Amino acid sequence: MTANVQSIDDKIESLKKRCQELGMRVTTQRVEIFREVASSCEHPDAETVYENVKERLPNISFDTVYRTLASLEDMDMIFRVDSLLPKARFDADRRPHNHFICIKCGEVYDIFPEDGYEVTIPENSKKFGEIKDINLQVRGICNKCRH
Amino acid sequence: MTANVQSIDDKIESLKKRCQELGMRVTTQRVEIFREVASSCEHPDAETVYENVKERLPNISFDTVYRTLASLEDMDMIFRVDSLLPKARFDADRRPHNHFICIKCGEVYDIFPEDGYEVTIPENSKKFGEIKDINLQVRGICNKCRH
DNA sequence: TCCTTTATTAAGAATTATTCTTATTAAGTA
DNA sequence: TACTTAATAAGAATAATTCTTAATAAAGGA
Numbered sequence: 001m002t003a004n005v006q007s008i009d010d011k012i013e014s015l016k017k018r019c020q021e022l023g024m025r026v027t028t029q030r031v032e033i034f035r036e037v038a039s040s041c042e043h044p045d046a047e048t049v050y051e052n053v054k055e056r057l058p059n060i061s062f063d064t065v066y067r068t069l070a071s072l073e074d075m076d077m078i079f080r081v082d083s084l085l086p087k088a089r090f091d092a093d094r095r096p097h098n099h100f101i102c103i104k105c106g107e108v109y110d111i112f113p114e115d116g117y118e119v120t121i122p123e124n125s126k127k128f129g130e131i132k133d134i135n136l137q138v139r140g141i142c143n144k145c146r147h
Numbered sequence: 148m149t150a151n152v153q154s155i156d157d158k159i160e161s162l163k164k165r166c167q168e169l170g171m172r173v174t175t176q177r178v179e180i181f182r183e184v185a186s187s188c189e190h191p192d193a194e195t196v197y198e199n200v201k202e203r204l205p206n207i208s209f210d211t212v213y214r215t216l217a218s219l220e221d222m223d224m225i226f227r228v229d230s231l232l233p234k235a236r237f238d239a240d241r242r243p244h245n246h247f248i249c250i251k252c253g254e255v256y257d258i259f260p261e262d263g264y265e266v267t268i269p270e271n272s273k274k275f276g277e278i279k280d281i282n283l284q285v286r287g288i289c290n291k292c293r294h
Numbered sequence: 295t296c297c298t299t300t301a302t303t304a305a306g307a308a309t310t311a312t313t314c315t316t317a318t319t320a321a322g323t324a
Numbered sequence: 325t326a327c328t329t330a331a332t333a334a335g336a337a338t339a340a341t342t343c344t345t346a347a348t349a350a351a352g353g354a
Contacts, residue, residue: 025321025330046311061333066312068331082229082284086311086340100275111272119266119283125258128247129289136266136283137229142276172301172350193340208304213341215302233311233340 011038011092018075032057033068034077038092043081043099043108045089081108082137098135102142111138158185158239165222179204180215181224185239190228190246190255192236228255229284245282249289258285 015034019026036049050065069090072078081089081099085106100109119136162181166173183196197212216237219225228236228246232253247256266283
């Protein structure tokens with residue numbers, strides 16, 4: 001196993017640990033919703049998470065998905081990916097990477113930077129507040145939409 | 148006047164030119180909606196644009212604002228700023244700059260890079276499609292929300 | 295200037311995405 | 325095993341955006 005690449009089970013273990021640290025309960029729903037985002041490379045939206053978790057937990061509600069995605073985000077276990085559409089999408093990949101976002105269809109593609117590439121924080125961004133994360137968005141028209 | 152800094156009237160002139168190029172009509176609504184985004188530093192959302200344009204054009208409809216913002220975006224006259232909230236915000240500032248986005252309140256602050264700072268396009272982002280724009284998002288908690 | 299064509303608009307209904315309310319359930323603890 | 329309360333399900337409510345249709349007005353030609 002390489003650094004930064006965790007198995008799903010490892011990721012779920014760190015979720016459980018984080019819940020304990022924060023005094024939050026380890027519920028089936030929380031675990032399964034996290035599993036769904038953490039095991040996907042598709043930056044799923046709330047609806048997709050709902051559909052997929054529903055196969056395992058048929059009684060899951062839409063509200064639980066939204067509430068849990070928001071709490072996982074607060075816990076820093078998942079991250080919101082901007083999609084330009086009025087629909088939030090999520091990512092649990094902690095490796096530093098950027099996103100190509102298609103301005104036509106909203107699809108989000110991971111850009112794992114080649115060796116040596118790094119985005120640096122602009123010095124004068126620090127005056128606005130406490131920085132949590134930086135994220136480079138490359139916007140364009142994806143190959144699929146060009147045809 | 149410095150390069151890249153245009154007066155509002157100049158910006159509206161370029162809108163009219165762009166409409167002509169594209170065979171689109173120069174309507175009062177289109178001009179006033181563009182004026183609103185182009186003269187604001189606040190990255191206004193559709194509702195704010197609607198409220199402000201309404202003072203000059205009392206009959207403007209919400210739909211026209213949405214439709215026109217989308218068409219101005221297609222024309223490359225304005226840009227969508229991601230806000231993490233399910234609410235689009237817009238920017239007409241063509242100078243290269245980045246955004247600090249508050250993860251609590253969604254506020255968007257302009258980061259005009261200091262001399263010498265530049266974000267470069269990751270080489271391997273090109274394989275996903277045609278690149279139109281790159282945009283560095285710095286996410287954090289703004290000073291207002293820290294108190 | 296007036297007419298014609300058709301892109302654009304206003305109005306409001308419809309849809310989509312998200313959040314809220316309330317009663318119920320179950321995780322963690324004693 | 326029982327208790328406490330965080331978390332959930334269900335579905336109503338709200339917020340953001342888009343669609344439908346008839347009316348309007350911009351641009352070009354007579």
